[in-house]
Amino acid sequence: MSDQYVLETRSLVKEFKGFVAVDDVNLQIQKGHIHALIGPNGAGKTTVFNLLTKFLIPTRGQILFKGEDITPMKSAAIARKGMVRSFQISAVFPHMTALENIRVALQSFEGSSFSFWKSGASLNRLNKRAMELLDSVGLTEFANTMTVELAYGRKRALELATTLAMEPEILLLDEPTQGMGTEDVDRVVELVRKAAEGRTVLMVEHNLSVVSKLCDRITVLAQGSVLTEGDYEAVSADPRVREVYMGTGSSGERGAVTAEEAAQ
Known part of the structure; x- marks a missing residue:
């Protein structure tokens, strides 16, 4: 090879x-x-x-x-x-906010999904990175919006952000x-082009x-x-x-x- x-x-x-x-x-x-x-x-x-x-x-x-x-x-x-996959059907949690969806992905990537005892400072660190990912897909203003309320295209953008949280190569x-x-x-064409930078x-x-x-x-x-x-x-x-x-x-x-x- x-x-x-x-x-x-x-x-x-x-x-x-x-x-x-x-x-x-x-x-x-x-x-x-x-x-x-x-x-x-x-x-x-x-x-x-x-x-x-x-x-x-x-x-x-x-x-x-x-x-x-x-x-x-x-x-x-x-x-x-x-090597991380994003599916045909939107795979985000509909009754969580956009920010919460990203945080779940970050916690999963870090292996801390069930570490409820982690400090507030740790959660704040996740929030910062989550907001950076939301910003990367143009969803900053929807951080506290319930995912079920997002338009279809924005749900797909959110799904892309959760995928990027896994730091795929x-x-x-x-x-x-x-x-x-x-x-x-x-919109998605531009998001994919941006997501492809460096990967x-x-x-x-x-x-x-x-x-x-x-x-x-x-x-x-x-x-x-x-x-x-x-x-x-x-x-x-x-x-x-x-x-x-x-x-x-x-x-x-x-x-x-x-x-x-x-x-x-």
Whole structure:
């Protein structure tokens, strides 16, 4: 493995009772890049994410993080090493304030979730860092707002902040803009770009407009296998990508798939 790759998979396979959901997938995620996994529904994107974070066990193959084989490790151990995942569905506590949600994440990261006897000074230290994280995602004014009262886009921003509280070296984002309107999408694009400073991001994203704005490299999956890989210009012009996204057929009558088309 080259030092430039923070995450690799080697011949990764996942079978479910004879059905091959992920078939010989080889990924190389370069340090400092925003890398996207894209593909039509059922392509295997989320299954790959589940394998990387050990919510599923690979049938065959290896997963390497900074050169270390983490295939046998459990989810919690992988997160402690610095590979942290944010889910499709907002995973914050709805009946806690935004500040309280961040503090829970910080306490969990520090291993002090149940240390109720800690001093007030310790809690104040957590509050300071929690406010810094809220500020980083533009939620300072909502610190004392109950999460259930936040708009959907702000809930996703809060979820990103709780993920950043884990101080990830590589951040895995699963459909960060799913279900959002244009204004919220634009906000999240900027948040992801900011979150990527000084770290690596691997993201699953259907909206190719988002991918075109953010990603250094794109891997296209189809039927569980890697179809092609490259930058946005190369991938969007590939006739095989047009085929799996748009059903153009072999005649190639349509032009390159555009961000606007694929975002529909």
